[in-house]
Amino acid sequence: MQGETIRLDVVEGVATLTLNRPDRLNSFTSRMHEEVRGALAKVKEGRAAGVVRVLVLTGAGRGFCAGQDLSDRAVAPGAAPVDLGESVEKNYKPLVLALRSLELPVIAAVNGVAAGAGASIALACDLVFAARSASFIQSFSKLGVVPDTGGSWILPRLVGPARAMGMALLGEKLSAEQAESWGLIWKCVDDEALMPTVQQVATGLAKGPTFGYAKTKQAIWASSTNDFETQLNLERDLMTVCGNSNDYREGVAAFMEKRNPNFKGD
Structure with missing residues (x-):
């Protein structure tokens, strides 16, 4: 499956969903949400047919996902305010619920920055591997909004309320190595080893029960x-x-x- 903003490949039971807007650090637009929903529906169908047994989620280029593409919903001066809650309800909520409800292992291969909703999406996966150069940023506070896509629920359960509050309020960049030491992700690996490591793990899981x-x-x-x-x-x-x-x-x-x-x- 090849879309304007994503790719979906299936090899030996492993489906790899690649967010494919590298020039915009794979930030989300309405079109990307639509295509990701379609891809996850295909994965679910493949699971029912026994063709897909593991899902890997990653990003093209130098970033995993920078969250929302703000230019996709920019507000002109004097225009009516954007209903951000409506966007969450229509796009981000169903996305993360679809990921969490898949009856197969879901692996995030974080190859670069995971910011805002991009970080929340990665952390909603079952296993998170990150390249050593990758980072996680709760960038919502820089825009005067709250962590969404499940971030306010996931963060305190992974790292505790003190660290979750610090990440959410300060919006500081957290390195992949620090994320691993905090228990935010499963493993940090060298950049060149990321996809080979993830593919090896995914292939092993695809052969499992x-x-x-x-x-x-x-x-x-x-x-x-x-x-x-x-x-x-x-x-x-x-x-x-x-x-x-x-x-x-x-x-x-x-x-x-x-x-x-x-x-x-x-």
Whole structure:
């Protein structure tokens, strides 16, 4: 799938969605939102058909995503104010919900700056790898607005309220190495190793028990709002579902027969 602002490639069960406006650091326009929605729908269809088992999200050029392209919604002098909440409701909210609801591993390969909504989108993925030269910036405060695309929810859960508040209010650039040390992302790697590392991990996950991965995601995300007993009950219920899956049967059989498993994702 090739659009004006994105590319979607599928190889060996790994779908790679590339934000492709490198001249604008892959910042979002209405057109990009439309094309990303279409691409994620294709990924969801591919997951149902067993063709797509992992999604990698990255950016073309020297940036991952600089958030909203402000020129796409610039306000002329004397014009009526822009309803920013409407833009969040129409574009960013469904985008991040679609990412989080995919029943497969979602990996962000952050190849450069991830700013504003771009940072929130990366952090909404299941695994985040970042190039050593990459950075994360909560740039909303510079414009007099609040973190959106789930940023105000994700940040304090990843790094705690003190660091989340500092990032949100000060809008300082956070290096990939610092992001890793804070637990904001999974791993920082050398620039030239980013995509080979991500592709190796994605290919390995694509060969794995993706049915169980989807249920693991469900359990992890639910834990942030569940109390302990509710979470224990959810673990019990998900174990029951996983125990009835073909992937579980294949995993046990492969272990007993001392062979490599052939998981199908169901």
